[in-house]
Amino acid sequence: MTKKASSRLKKKSSKADNVRTVLLSNYSKDVLSFFQKNKIQVGDAITLTEGIKIISGNLLPQTELGDSDTIVLKQKNGYNVGVKFSSSMKVRKEGEKVQIENFPTITQKQKKGLPPISLIATGGTIASRIDYLTGGVVMASSPEEIFVNLPELFDEVSFKKIHQLYQMGSEDISHKQWIEIAKTVAKDLNSGLNGTVIMHGTDMMGYTAAALSFMLEDLNKPVVMAGGQRSSDRGSFDGALNLISAARIAGKGDFAHVMVSMHESSDDNTCLLSPGTNVRKMHTSRRDAFKTINAHPIARIDYDGTVTEISPNIRRRSEGEVTANIKYEPKIALTKIYPGSDPEILDWYVDKGVKGVILEGTGLGHVPTFPPEEEKERSWIPAIERAIDQGMFVGMTSQCLYGRTNKFVYRALRATFQRGVTYLEDMLPETALVKLGWVLGQQKSEEETKKMMTSNLRGEIHSKSYYFKE
Amino acid sequence: MTKKASSRLKKKSSKADNVRTVLLSNYSKDVLSFFQKNKIQVGDAITLTEGIKIISGNLLPQTELGDSDTIVLKQKNGYNVGVKFSSSMKVRKEGEKVQIENFPTITQKQKKGLPPISLIATGGTIASRIDYLTGGVVMASSPEEIFVNLPELFDEVSFKKIHQLYQMGSEDISHKQWIEIAKTVAKDLNSGLNGTVIMHGTDMMGYTAAALSFMLEDLNKPVVMAGGQRSSDRGSFDGALNLISAARIAGKGDFAHVMVSMHESSDDNTCLLSPGTNVRKMHTSRRDAFKTINAHPIARIDYDGTVTEISPNIRRRSEGEVTANIKYEPKIALTKIYPGSDPEILDWYVDKGVKGVILEGTGLGHVPTFPPEEEKERSWIPAIERAIDQGMFVGMTSQCLYGRTNKFVYRALRATFQRGVTYLEDMLPETALVKLGWVLGQQKSEEETKKMMTSNLRGEIHSKSYYFKE
Numbered sequence: 001m002t003k004k005a006s007s008r009l010k011k012k013s014s015k016a017d018n019v020r021t022v023l024l025s026n027y028s029k030d031v032l033s034f035f036q037k038n039k040i041q042v043g044d045a046i047t048l049t050e051g052i053k054i055i056s057g058n059l060l061p062q063t064e065l066g067d068s069d070t071i072v073l074k075q076k077n078g079y080n081v082g083v084k085f086s087s088s089m090k091v092r093k094e095g096e097k098v099q100i101e102n103f104p105t106i107t108q109k110q111k112k113g114l115p116p117i118s119l120i121a122t123g124g125t126i127a128s129r130i131d132y133l134t135g136g137v138v139m140a141s142s143p144e145e146i147f148v149n150l151p152e153l154f155d156e157v158s159f160k161k162i163h164q165l166y167q168m169g170s171e172d173i174s175h176k177q178w179i180e181i182a183k184t185v186a187k188d189l190n191s192g193l194n195g196t197v198i199m200h201g202t203d204m205m206g207y208t209a210a211a212l213s214f215m216l217e218d219l220n221k222p223v224v225m226a227g228g229q230r231s232s233d234r235g236s237f238d239g240a241l242n243l244i245s246a247a248r249i250a251g252k253g254d255f256a257h258v259m260v261s262m263h264e265s266s267d268d269n270t271c272l273l274s275p276g277t278n279v280r281k282m283h284t285s286r287r288d289a290f291k292t293i294n295a296h297p298i299a300r301i302d303y304d305g306t307v308t309e310i311s312p313n314i315r316r317r318s319e320g321e322v323t324a325n326i327k328y329e330p331k332i333a334l335t336k337i338y339p340g341s342d343p344e345i346l347d348w349y350v351d352k353g354v355k356g357v358i359l360e361g362t363g364l365g366h367v368p369t370f371p372p373e374e375e376k377e378r379s380w381i382p383a384i385e386r387a388i389d390q391g392m393f394v395g396m397t398s399q400c401l402y403g404r405t406n407k408f409v410y411r412a413l414r415a416t417f418q419r420g421v422t423y424l425e426d427m428l429p430e431t432a433l434v435k436l437g438w439v440l441g442q443q444k445s446e447e448e449t450k451k452m453m454t455s456n457l458r459g460e461i462h463s464k465s466y467y468f469k470e
Numbered sequence: 471m472t473k474k475a476s477s478r479l480k481k482k483s484s485k486a487d488n489v490r491t492v493l494l495s496n497y498s499k500d501v502l503s504f505f506q507k508n509k510i511q512v513g514d515a516i517t518l519t520e521g522i523k524i525i526s527g528n529l530l531p532q533t534e535l536g537d538s539d540t541i542v543l544k545q546k547n548g549y550n551v552g553v554k555f556s557s558s559m560k561v562r563k564e565g566e567k568v569q570i571e572n573f574p575t576i577t578q579k580q581k582k583g584l585p586p587i588s589l590i591a592t593g594g595t596i597a598s599r600i601d602y603l604t605g606g607v608v609m610a611s612s613p614e615e616i617f618v619n620l621p622e623l624f625d626e627v628s629f630k631k632i633h634q635l636y637q638m639g640s641e642d643i644s645h646k647q648w649i650e651i652a653k654t655v656a657k658d659l660n661s662g663l664n665g666t667v668i669m670h671g672t673d674m675m676g677y678t679a680a681a682l683s684f685m686l687e688d689l690n691k692p693v694v695m696a697g698g699q700r701s702s703d704r705g706s707f708d709g710a711l712n713l714i715s716a717a718r719i720a721g722k723g724d725f726a727h728v729m730v731s732m733h734e735s736s737d738d739n740t741c742l743l744s745p746g747t748n749v750r751k752m753h754t755s756r757r758d759a760f761k762t763i764n765a766h767p768i769a770r771i772d773y774d775g776t777v778t779e780i781s782p783n784i785r786r787r788s789e790g791e792v793t794a795n796i797k798y799e800p801k802i803a804l805t806k807i808y809p810g811s812d813p814e815i816l817d818w819y820v821d822k823g824v825k826g827v828i829l830e831g832t833g834l835g836h837v838p839t840f841p842p843e844e845e846k847e848r849s850w851i852p853a854i855e856r857a858i859d860q861g862m863f864v865g866m867t868s869q870c871l872y873g874r875t876n877k878f879v880y881r882a883l884r885a886t887f888q889r890g891v892t893y894l895e896d897m898l899p900e901t902a903l904v905k906l907g908w909v910l911g912q913q914k915s916e917e918e919t920k921k922m923m924t925s926n927l928r929g930e931i932h933s934k935s936y937y938f939k940e
Binding site for chain 2: 168169170171172173174175176178201202203204207208281282283284285286289330332333334335336337338339340341342345348352360361362363364365366367368369370371372375378398400401402403404405406410412430433434437
């Protein structure tokens with residue numbers, strides 16, 4: 001819990017009993033009747049005893065995904081603990097009660113005259129809190145549960161629409177969810193709102209950002225994704241700044257891009273807005289995990305809301321309507337090249353009806369090409385020829401991530417290119433995969449597909465590569 | 471050609487005719503007899519005419535892999551051109567001859583009293599030059615062809631053994647080559663040499679560095695790999711500094727590691743020595759493409775040879791012998807997780823007899839785990855269970871590259887871990903793959919394999935992760 005939120009808790013006056021009942025609603029019937037019998041309410045200082053075991057603390061609500069038979073207490077040392085309920089348990093009230101407020105509804109908080117935006121919640125750590133039973137992180141039950149710690153948000157924008165589309169970790173999000181999100185964004189923006197904020201898990205945020213970039217045709221307003229690397233009840237919660245920055249840009253930013261708003265550094269001072277087709281999670285846990293690759297960030301947003309533009313290629317807000325072009329071919333694959341990588345995987349994909357494969361080659365875009373004669377089964381060239389003969393699209397990117405593929409410099413590159421592999425310039429492998437699904441979804445000719453894949457449609461390919469050192 | 475080399479060319483006096491003949495030896499019989507008939511020698515300023523086509527320049531040697539019927543000329547503007555020979559061609563000498571020396575043998579150059587080391591050449595850009603017919607890059611025919619531009623090398627070390635093991639692009643190098651290199655290194659080091667330098671292509675240098683790290687048991691001397699991002703006849707040739715730095719460390723450096731010596735920045739001033747299990751090519755073409763990930767570089771080497779140690783975990787030279795433990799299981803695979811990634815690939819690998827798979831998961835080590843019920847075939851959990859039931863080792867790394875996996879924080883991580891997936895801490899995916907092949911090669915029990923994979927054997931796992939900002 002942030003300092004601000006905890007000081008707000010102390011200032012609040014006591015609330016009606018029915019609010020407390022709502023707070024307890026995630027406990028099981030047995031636990032609830034135990035509380036009612038003993039006249040225990042949320043916030044009460046209680047001591048639970050069972051045989052020789054004794055534990056004391058203030059009673060907290062249980063979260064929606066928590067174990068409903070586990071009683072959560074905030075102890076004096078500040079830590080929360082979970083205690084499994086048992087019918088032989090005894091309870092007594094003693095010590096000072098703390099006030100715990102229910103989550104006010106967002107409509108109660110809205111102020112007038114602020115830029116109207118919409119919010120799409122999909123889950124992820126930004127919408128999570130620690131489960132004090134397991135010590136793990138669980139999804140919050142609603143955006144309200146997050147916003148309770150973010151009163152500043154309601155001084156910046158007015159949330160005209162809130163969609164709780166999913167409560168999913170982003171590792172589980174795929175093209176069907178992208179389609180739903182794209183349709184929702186287009187509807188909201190075309191209804192006259194200034195922009196949209198999307199709360200999303202960080203793991204696959206880059207993939208979703210790329211997918212929305214392609215699906216939202218003629219985008220004329222900001223679509224800003226925000227995630228969190230730390231859960232919302234922790235002091236190091238980064239989602240707050242990421243979300244507020246996203247909301248500010250959605251409300252007033254003059255950028256018609258799908259963007260990702262995440263911390264620039266480990267300090268809680270600035271966010272960078274990365275273009276949706278050039279962004280990648282480059283650290284498992286750091287708050288500044290998201291990097292703009294082969295491009296410039298769109299802008300930097302200070303904690304006080306100051307926006308500094310960085311990219312020389314900014315698309316501005318404009319009139320007109322955005323279209324959700326949601327045609328998508330999911331039968332695609334990405335495969336990484338490494339010493340001993342088995343080229344027959346391409347045959348397997350052909351057999352499975354996969355329409356296109358992105359290779360994550362080495363360096364400038366290599367595959368094993370000319371191994372020694374006695375190891376010739378290691379060459380990818382015959383399998384590439386077979387796959388392309390069968391009508392599969394084979395695109396080349398680099399596992400270096402930074403930089404640009406090249407189809408000419410080395411003999412092995414030329415050999416691969418001459419077999420029909422499409423070299424995808426400086427596109428990220430993940431963006432290339434998502435773009436391929438979208439381009440194949442348009443069902444154009446083979447030639448037109450190749451042309452689209454090597455053309456810059458949404459800022460994913462650059463005539464000159466940037467190397468922005470963050 | 472570097473400035474130094476070109477000024478050396480001008481200073482040299484004329485050489486005997488037989489040297490020139492050697493230089494021309496890569497031309498075809500027709501071209502050679504055409505030159506002999508017209509008394510043309512390497513370096514002569516000539517004008518070739520064929521019909522109305524005229525081209526002038528100084529005659530250059532042809533490289534071993536070049537087209538033997540293509541005459542290479544250096545033009546006045548500094549560019550080299552290739553002209554296809556035709557029997558109807560005419561030639562006349564006119565203008566100033568330039569002196570082009572033959573490649574002196576390395577033994578001719580050796581000085582006494584310098585640290586004795588060995589050199590293993592495997593190919594790669596560091597051993598390449600431009601082919602002036604195609605504009606592409608081709609392999610040089612011998613280390614001498616590289617060393618001609620690097621007289622400084624012979625003031626630093628004495629090359630007691632030179633092994634031209636391969637002339638391969640590193641994309642074609644795999645475990646059989648690693649084994650040969652490891653055996654050669656062990657033999658050289660145990661014969662009393664101070665260290666070994668390995669010239670290697672950059673694409674898969676990280677994989678080879680990891681493989682040698684595991685194969686060379688009880689390593690007691692420096693093994694330093696050097697590559698080039700630019701070919702050796704270009705002014706921006708980075709291989710020179712990388713190679714000289716590598717030779718200096720092999721000769722005198724007090725480091726008993728397999729290391730990679732590559733440019734620290736785009737300037738030609740310093741190299742960083744990266745530990746072989748923590749290094750990755752992170753740019754397709756920049757000279758400072760190699761980054762040390764989740765660890766500190768061992769040391770920085772200035773162009774003047776000054777060595778500054780950086781890592782707090784340096785293993786020193788010691789007495790004793792190094793052993794080449796070359797047992798290796800090649801039936802392994804690496805597969806990357808992405809939205810819509812097909813978990814049945816694990817079944818395919820099981821069917822193929824693959825013994826272990828490294829997953830490149832998202833974030834802290836996620837796979838699609840709890841997709842919506844109607845898309846449940848997207849979950850990787852059932853396929854993981856089947857693979858592990860069949861005795862396959864399944865290891866988890868992160869496609870973030872930087873940072874550490876975690877098997878506890880989220881419910882989905884715990885679910886994956888509980889199915890038997892081994893979380894591989896902060897190991898790079900590529901290092902984890904190579905390590906898996908080596909660990910499986912030792913043919914230990916399932917439990918012992920898991921223990922070895924999660925133990926730090928060669929600096930590949932760190933109890934605390936480093937974030938060295940280069």
